[in-house]
Amino acid sequence: MSPYKVIVVDDSAFMRKIVSDLIEKDPAFRVVDTAVNGKEAVDKILSQQPDIVTMDVEMPVMNGLEALTVIMQAHPLPVIMLSGINEAGMRETIKALEAGAFDFIRKPSVAHAQQIDDVRDALLEQMKAAMAAKERRALWKAEEEKRKNKPAAAAPVSTPVLPKLGRKRPLPDLAKEPGARNGAAAQESAPDKEIVLHKPDKPKATKLSKPGAGKKHQDSPNSRTTRELTHQVLESAPSAEEAKTTKPAGTDAAKPNRTAEGRAATAYKQLVAVGCSTGGPRALKTLLEGIPADFPAPVVIVQHMPPNFTKSLAQRLNTFSPLTVVEAEQGMALEPGFAYIAPGGYHTKIVPDQSRGLMISLTEESPVGGHRPSVDVMFESLLELPSLKRHVVLMTGMGSDGAKMMKRLYDAGVTSTFAESEETCIVYGMPRSAVELGCVSHVLPLHNIAAGLVQAVGNGKQTY
Structure with missing residues (x-):
């Protein structure tokens, strides 16, 4: 089987090199490209169609959270965030997980070899889990489609096999x-x-509407440019000052x-x-x-x-x-x-x-x-x-x-x-x-x- 294609995104050339080397220690993955900021990452993801991405949280031009938002609209795929340990980085990481990132790891300290080894193990574990989850979900969806499209007369309707329970309780x-x-x-x-x-x-707390409720994008994401996608996804987001005060x-x-x-x-x-x-x-x-x-x-x-x-x-x-x-x-x-x-x-x-x-x-x-x-x-x-x-x-x-x-x-x-x-x-x-x-x-x-x-x-x- 061909290795999974990876794009590594980080504004630090040194960190791009470290992360790429850590990933390629496992033959199941191959780093096909790198990007220095979120905008470049979006361009390369849309053109190269990688299987998985590692994304720095804090970057110039377009940060990791902004890029993730665009990616999840244009070409959803597993993204693992690399986070610093400062307060701003942690806040942005939590928002990224909420926005659809698969998981995150903390950036390794180059001064500690053991920490680099730990990060490598954690990163590769997460990447393998992401690929396994992606493939399992694809199989599950395929089975669901088969079940839905199966003609009613072709076979009797099967009853789902439920786990054997120690005490009988109705599933709701x-x-x-x-x-x-x-x-x-x-x-x-x-x-x-x-x-x-x-x-x-x-x-009593006021019931909140879900973020993005009522907004639907009519155009196919692949029919638009990166600039149009980025503008569309980010234009309704509050500014940093609004986010602090609202x-x-x-x-x-x-x-x-x-x-x-x-x-x-x-x-x-x-x-x-x-x-x-x-x-x-x-x-x-x-x-x-x-x-x-x-x-x-x-x-x-x-x-x-x-x-x-x-x-x-x-x-x-x-x-x-x-x-x-x-x-x-x-x-x-x-x-x-x-x-x-x-x-x-x-x-x-x-x-x-x-x-x-x-x-x-x-x-x-x-x-x-x-x-x-x-x-x-x-x-x-x-x-x-x-x-x-x-x-x-x-x-x-x-x-x-x-x-x-x-x-x-x-x-x-x-x-x-x-x-x-x-x-x-x-x-x-x-x-x-x-x-x-x-x-x-x-x-x-x-x-x-x-x-x-x-x-x-x-x-x-x-x-x-």
Whole structure:
């Protein structure tokens, strides 16, 4: 098989050389060209049709985020961002993941040989995962097309093979028809003991329209020049100054502040725990946009990400979500109306506290399965909370982190388990592992998971 074609984009000639050399250590990839800025990258991608691209975040003329936006409109393909560790670079990287980048790595320090080796391994792993995901999705789409185009009289309609479940639970109709209301979710008996915390009053957040809603491009992307495409995609984007001063409805201006000290009084009985990896930032945006501000359970999230980036992720998600989204801190008491992002470099556990109900415990124990934070570690901590109604979710990501502990929770009688379906996953790894273990009660496309959670938690105020 011919090697996959790669274009490397970076304004530094030295970094272009380093990244190209790292990539070509694996015979599965061949660097066919390089570009010095985003504009040149768009031109070369449209003309050379590579299989995958590595893209620097901060560049002159057209930066990586701007170029990515154009590429995803004109010629979508896997793009891996190379990010610096400064605050601006981290913010732009989070936006790039949200805009469709496959994943990112931090730029290597040329002063440390070990760091270069680590970056090489991570980069090649991501590139292989991107190509595998692309090919798997193409096969899945081909099978779907065959199924849709098959004449009705040619054969009896086949029933999809669902995973064998330890306990019978109906899959919701949401998996079949977006917007349809499904049957009653399985409920476990009411706990003997409530978790007592304080939920501060907050105004209802305004429902946000999705970015780009109502705008459709009528022309075929391939019929237009790079300049026309670039202008069309970027003309409606806010300027840097507008972005700093304009806040969408439902942002932190309308939300309570969160402090590590926590609060006291009012009860909640339920908790949602979410795990994701590759493709997670974009998936989390969709999920958290769909959960209402008065959702009666805290949401705790493990997203595989290095230190510092998780803070930028939480800040970014907070601008979209009706919930208040924060990076978790040691000793934070959990409250309804909040979503907590596990900080990079720390395992996050949920532990009981006599005076404040449940709280966050951060540890620097060894990575589990190569991850810290680990979804399995967070899920495992929920095993010690049988009086709490627990709702466990696995979304897009490489590998199998979270599946093993989801299985243990399922067998222990957890209230509900959700997995993102292959239809919407960037990488169908973590959810697939859970489905294969037979511990998923609801398999849903991404855009229906929030509605499924609202139903399972029993808010009763959301219609879908």
